[in-house]
Amino acid sequence: MPEGHTVHRLAHAFAELFGGQRLAVSSPQGRFADGAALLDGHALVGTEAHGKQLFLAFSPAPDAGADGVRWLRVHLGLYGSWTFAGDETFRAPHAIGAPRRRVGEEEVALASPDEPASPESPDEADDVVVAIEEAAPATDATPGATDAAPEADASPGATAWHPHAPRGAVRVRLLGAHGVADLTGPTACEVVTAEEKAAVQRRLGPDPLRPDGDGEAFVAAVRARRRAVGELLMDQSVVAGVGNIYRAEALYRARVHPLRLGRDVPATRLRAMWADLAELMADGVATGRIVTTRPEDRHDPEDRWYVYHRSGRPCLVCGTKVAEAPMAGRRLFWCPRCQRAPRRRP
DNA sequence: TTTCCATGAGAAT
DNA sequence: TTCTCCTGGAAAT
Structure with missing residues (x-):
């Protein structure tokens, strides 16, 4: 979609x-x-x-x-x-x-x-x-x-x-x-x-593409929850407009593991993720395509994404095989090395 | 031709 | 968590 x-x-x-x-x-x-x-x-x-x-x-x-x-x-x-x-x-x-x-x-x-x-x-x-x-x-x-x-x-x-x-x-x-x-x-x-x-919009979180999009509201919403940040990014009341590709790619670019709990992600990291999303998505509006790889990481012109739909293939940055697992009914992708696993709770 | 799958989300269980 | 809705292109048969 x-x-x-x-x-x-x-x-x-x-x-x-x-x-x-x-x-x-x-x-x-x-x-x-x-x-x-x-x-x-x-x-x-x-x-x-x-x-x-x-x-x-x-x-x-x-x-x-x-x-x-x-x-x-x-x-x-x-x-x-x-x-x-x-x-x-x-x-x-x-x-x-x-x-x-x-x-x-x-x-x-x-x-x-x-x-x-x-x-x-x-x-x-x-x-x-x-x-x-x-x-x-x-x-x-x-x-x-x-x-x-x-x-x-x-x-x-x-x-x-x-x-x-x-x-x-x-x-x-x-x-x-x-x-x-x-x-x-x-x-x-x-x-x-x-x-x-207006009632529909009240249920939506901030949209990185809108001038009224409030990054601090996003940071606060993520840090208030114990749910996995990978789920929170798909929750339209936390951030509006992010889907399965931007979720996977924003987490990768921020080097955050998708299973990390929202409240455990540092605010500075989330602020950077918000700014990154705003930039990536604005580029998507301009071009009609989602491209998240930096030119220096693009070994092939087809390398549009770091991890999305790349399970089993080598990470463009470190060569580790990209991992995949279902999360909330959708396919989730990440690099086990670039995105360090969260500490396991005892 | 049939089946599977997709950048989603709400309701039902 | 699982089901359900909606459509059409691609892959599988």
Whole structure:
């Protein structure tokens, strides 16, 4: 899944692609028909990411008060992803979300401006090509796509663009003047009020990617618990946005053993880990990829991670075999030598 | 073709 | 701890 950096990318993408536009909102799959009806025809007036939660604000109905803003709350979970397509003015990556192969390739392409390239500016051209390839022959009316037409603000001279038929189980389709975003496989997708949104956020810990992310709150939350720090990093109420890759890699880079109890990790170590996460994740937002290895430790361009998914292979730094064990239902990876084992309690 | 698996999380046991 | 939900690409059959 999409860890927090992916969700922040999405918040940026939606603001840029659809900000201020009235959108046709539908649920081709049908499971979100009621929610879609509430948002259909309303303008996207704001986007926000907090940890792995994405919030999209829609303008209130004319007869609703000022606080009638409704939020679409989406959590991608393990499988969710957004797929984008549109005309040449619609500059979006092909897809953002669960790391299916197609998605990964696309994100790589976006992050490598030195790819050989097409005549025009590389990333823009790539997007358009993908969008065209993905477009199915414009079949007849997607329900919800033809009514509630978006505002006609197409720039003069832009070629006509038609959305492709939804592919797969599309929970939500957001259709603007220049492009479309399809959501598949989310864990959560619902329309909430501002108060309900705030309630969700109160349960979340600080997010290293947000300006209001409070590193000291993270340090205090970890040191208050006797649970293993490897579990605490995956607890969204301790730190929001960290997932299985950032957990393993941040612990490695801090040289902290995942089984060490939270309260036993020195505060200075945790402060450094927070700063490191902020940096790593910001890089993830910029590039769409998680890369945690320092250039000097990267023996091969494929060496993106120190320990994640490297069990049995030599540690890039010390050569010791990377270890793996399940923790809280997920696969956990660490280097037994670089990350010294915690003292065993008698 | 069937099965397995994944960057998640909440509920049930 | 284990189950359950959601999807689709890859690996296994």
